[in-house]
Amino acid sequence: MTYKVMVTPRSFGKGNPQPIDMLREKGCELVLNPYGRILNKQEMKELIRDVDAVIVGVDPIDKEILEQAPKLKIISKYGVGTDNIDLVFAKEKGIPVTVTNGANKDAVADYTIALMLAAARRMIPIDHACRQRNWNKVTSVDVWGKTLGLIGLGAIGKGVAARAKGFNMNILAYDLIKDESYETEHQINYVSLEELLTNSDFISLHLPLTKQTHHLIGEKEIGAMKENAVIVNTARGGLINERALLSALQEKRIWGAGLDVFEQEPPQDVGFLELDNLVIGSHCAASTYQAIENMGVMAAENVLEYLRIH
Template identity: 35%
Template sequence: MESTLSPMRRGRVLITAKSVAGSPQALKLIEQAGHEVMVKDPPLPFDEQWLIDQAREVDALVLAMEPVTSRLLDAVSRLKVIARPGVGYDTVDLEAASRRGVLVTVASGTNDQSVADFTFGLLLQATRAIAIAADSVRQGRWDRVTGTEAWGKTLAIVGLGRIGKAVAKRARGFDMRVLAVSRNTDDAFAREQGITFVSLEEALREADFVSLHAPLTPDTQDLINTRTLAWFKPGAYLINTSRGGLVDEQALAEAVRGGHLAGAAVDVLKAQGAGSQSPLINVPGIVVTPHMATFTRESMDRVALSVARSVIAVLQGQRPEHIVNPAALEAAGL
């Protein structure tokens, strides 16, 4: 049987992800491989029909957080690859993509350091209110804020993948005790970095800071909820640079308002974008940033080039790196 991923003379690549669309080097790489690049700005709020209409005659999709549903996949018969410029893929109906032989790839290993830097930036902002104090000076005041030291405290990392490991390495510079909750235990790394693997309940009860780095799955949906928030050490802080769906936002807002948690800092929400009605926004003690942890020049260059290489590989009939649905390979004839 002829592979559905046989090399093509000219493929069509639809890009809505700004991190890739803004990389001349990545766009040039795709074009030099002989493929047509179409850069589009999706409407806000998201309109699935718009994406279906744009994607009907394309071979590759490079999307940001737009959901890829079974309905969309039914409508795009030429589609061969969905390349995500990040490490999350919870917005894609993976089972439907696999049935249709559509490969889904991520940009693993490209944004670890940027997200880890940002995680500690959020941690320090949460504890020291740096932006609030700087804003008071900007407004002609001189409001000093008494904060909490990070030095020597206990940090719990939930999800010890690439980003979690990068955060753990930074914690050593703060002389922190590091606990980890992870399905996959890298014992050699844990010994090297002085990390102790514990249960989620033990981590939350002992940590001064809890940093989330787990993928969003049915098992981790609302992992931080009313029940697990009660396990938190009084006065602790929650940091989330992973996925908004890991947190019951209303429960977190109430935990901070009620004083059980000293604060929280999140870069991700369940409903993202301008005009979000998240209950975490404008809560005193909760810092919310617009999903920008990966936004460094270095990281965005790596991400964009990784995406471009994945798209080119698939359109040349080759297996790309970082496939998240290997079950699609058989349906695709590979």
């Protein structure tokens, strides 16, 4: 039997065609993203109509779109964040949603540390000045021996913690689910969110975006941070109230930020693009060849496993 599989991530099979070959060898007909960008709702509706499975990145899959997919049997998330998928309606329709747990954790953890260092040491404005042959010294803040607050201590948070230990950092963590054995073994202290914000020099977000975590970091929380604090977000843009953060960065009430994610990408407020105390990424923390290969293979395996059984 031939199955039609829609694939939206632009990087799927990039560099290594193994996940594409895996699907085709099992007789799957692929519907690849024809636009070279994140698909909008109308495009999703048109492409998903007669597919049996979809491998999806951050493209929308809400109730309206799922109602246009009567044959859909499985949604295979290319990554771990499912905030772009209507999980409740998918469950009502009996459509399972799988994720690629652990596939990109090292890539995202590496990138988190890179953003932290770049923001702390003002690497982007220094680079820009040097290209203008301006060799003036720029004074910045240390990372070594400082306190890192991790909001979310899952696989990626733990990866960041392991790397931060190499910088002799004291690590605080806030998470509703506590891994107490890990806490003891790695000398990490679970604290309240308020305590973390007040005492951390660096703050990094590693939570899923839900109704409960939406705008978890707002004006009040930013106001509790140290003047020399750096906040990094490689998770989901909606975790931070962007208006509050933009104001704090413009007024230099905190030292800086590193953002790989925004609520709307690219960010609509051009104020973000004018800041020299912000390092911006294009939602590319997970975009390494190894992570892309891992995610692709796992996403394809999840589709094939489900279709084989059912």
